[in-house]
Amino acid sequence: MSDETTPICSAKGCRAPAVWVLAWNNPKLHTPERRKTWLACDDHREHLSRFLGVRDFLKDVVTLAEWESRPSGE
Numbered sequence: 162m163s164d165e166t167t168p169i170c171s172a173k174g175c176r177a178p179a180v181w182v183l184a185w186n187n188p189k190l191h192t193p194e195r196r197k198t199w200l201a202c203d204d205h206r207e208h209l210s211r212f213l214g215v216r217d218f219l220k221d222v223v224t225l226a227e228w229e230s231r232p233s234g235e
């Protein structure tokens with residue numbers, strides 16, 4: 162479980178392996194097609210999704226495996 166390449170949850174203070182990718186965009190800072198990503202473990206997916214959702218920033222929530230299997234440059 163201490164694989165250095167394992168992505169870690171973005172929640173503050175959390176060291177759990179990430180399972181989810183939250184793709185988001187702040188229209189005041191980013192062009193519409195730009196995607197920022199946060200990583201989340203199972204415990205923090207809902208918390209982080211809500212944080213982004215109330216700001217209307219959240220675009221997509223997918224599993225890390227699905228995110229990584231997506232073709233880049235989409």
Ligand SMILES: [Zn+2]
Nearest residue numbers: 170175202205
């Ligand atoms: Zn977490």
